[in-house]
Amino acid sequence: MSRIHVTGASGFIGRVMTARLREDGHEVTGSDLKDGPDVLPLDLRDRVAVVALMRELAPDVVVHGGAISGAMLATGDPALMFDVSISGTLNIAEAMRQSGLARLVFLSSNAVYADAATRDPVDEDAPVGAGDAYGASKLAAESILRAYAMTNGIATIALRISSVFGPRRDTPYLISQTLEAARARRPIEITDARSNMRQFVHVSDAARAICLAVAAVRSGFTPVNITGGTYLSEEQIVRTLLADFPSPAISVIVDPSRNDDGRVGPLDISRAAELLGYTPSVDIAAALAELAQPVVPPQR
Numbered sequence: 011m012s013r014i015h016v017t018g019a020s021g022f023i024g025r026v027m028t029a030r031l032r033e034d035g036h037e038v039t040g041s042d043l044k045d046g047p048d049v050l051p052l053d054l055r056d057r058v059a060v061v062a063l064m065r066e067l068a069p070d071v072v073v074h075g076g077a078i079s080g081a082m083l084a085t086g087d088p089a090l091m092f093d094v095s096i097s098g099t100l101n102i103a104e105a106m107r108q109s110g111l112a113r114l115v116f117l118s119s120n121a122v123y124a125d126a127a128t129r130d131p132v133d134e135d136a137p138v139g140a141g142d143a144y145g146a147s148k149l150a151a152e153s154i155l156r157a158y159a160m161t162n163g164i165a166t167i168a169l170r171i172s173s174v175f176g177p178r179r180d181t182p183y184l185i186s187q188t189l190e191a192a193r194a195r196r197p198i199e200i201t202d203a204r205s206n207m208r209q210f211v212h213v214s215d216a217a218r219a220i221c222l223a224v225a226a227v228r229s230g231f232t233p234v235n236i237t238g239g240t241y242l243s244e245e246q247i248v249r250t251l252l253a254d255f256p257s258p259a260i261s262v263i264v265d266p267s268r269n270d271d272g273r274v275g276p277l278d279i280s281r282a283a284e285l286l287g288y289t290p291s292v293d294i295a296a297a298l299a300e301l302a303q304p305v306v307p308p309q310r
C-alpha cells in the first residue's frame with residue numbers, strides 16, 4: 011500500500027482513478043479547484059499552496075491530472091490552458107523537490123505528437139510538436155518534468171493517453187455531442203477520416219493504466235502511450251454508437267482545426283505492455299452501445 015495524491019480529483023478521470031486506487035488498497039488523497047467528495051481545495055497555479063499541501067501530505071506517488079482538458083476548451087482562452095498546465099506542473103514538480111518526494115505519474119496526451127505524413131504506428135520516440143494549445147501545453151509540461159527528473163531525481167512516468175470516453179465525462183466531445191444531437195433529432199456533424207482518426211480509450215482502461223503506472227518503479231522520465239487499441243473514423247464510431255437508431259442524418263465536414271487525436275497513425279502501446287503490463291480490455295462496440303442505451307428509441 012502506498013500513499014497517493016491525485017490532482018484533478020473531481021474530474022472525469024480523477025474520480026474513476028481515485029476509486030480504483032482505493033480499491034487497490036492505496037491511501038488516496040485528492041485535490042481540485044472544483045468541489046468533490048473528499049477533495050481538498052487547491053489551485054495548482056498557487057505555488058505556496060501546492061508546496062504547503064505536498065509538505066503536509068508527503069505522498070509516495072503524485073498522480074498529476076489537474077488541467078484544462080482538451081483543445082476544444084482552449085479556443086476562448088488559450089492563456090488559461092497554458093497557465094494551468096505549465097504553472098501547475100512546475101508547481102507540482104517544485105513542491106515535490108522541496109518536500110523530497112520522488113515519484114510522479116503525469117497525465118499527458120497523444121496531442122504532443124507532431125502531424126505525420128504517414129499513418130504508421132507512433133511509438134514514444136516519434137517526433138513531437140503539437141499544433142494546438144492543448145498539445146503544446148502538455149509538451150511544455152512534459153519538458154518541465156523531464157528536467158526535474160534528470161536534475162532533481164523526480165522519477166516521472168508521463169502517460170500519453172488518447173481520447174478518453176465513458177460515463178460521466180463532463181467536457182464536450184464526439185460521443186456526448188452525437189448522443190445529444192440524436193436525442194434532439196438534429197443532424198450529426200463529424201470530421202472526415204483523412205483529417206481526424208480517433209483512438210478512444212475507455213475511462214476504466216485509462217484508470218487501470220494509471221494504477222499500473224503508480225505500481226511501476228522507474229527512474230528518470232518515461233513517456234508511455236496509452237490507448238484503447240482501436241483506430242476508427244468518426245463515422246465508424248457514430249454509426250456504431252447509433253446502430254439501433256433510425257437513420258441519423260450524418261454530415262461529414264473537413265475541418266483541420268478539429269484534430270482530436272492528432273494526424274498520426276495508431277499509437278504503438280508495446281511499451282505500456284512491456285513496462286506496465288497494460289493491454290486494453292474494454293470492447294469499444296459494447297461500451298458505445300451501453301452509452302447509447304438511454305437515447306435508443308423503443309423498437310416498434
Ligand SMILES: NC(=O)c1ccc[n+]([C@@H]2O[C@H](COP(=O)([O-])OP(=O)(O)OC[C@H]3O[C@@H](n4cnc5c(N)ncnc54)[C@H](O)[C@@H]3O)[C@@H](O)[C@H]2O)c1
Binds near residue numbers: 041119171174
Ligand atoms: N479526457 C481525455 O480524453 C484525456 C486524454 C488524455 C489526457 N487527459 C488528461 O487527463 C487529465 C484529466 O482529464 P479529464 O478528462 O478528467 O478532465 P476534467 O476536466 O474532467 O478534469 C480535470 C480537472 O482539473 C481541474 N482543474 C482545472 N484547473 C485547475 C487548477 N487551476 N487547479 C486545480 N485543479 C484544476 C478541473 O477542475 C477538473 O476537475 C487532464 O490532465 C487531461 O489533460 C485527458
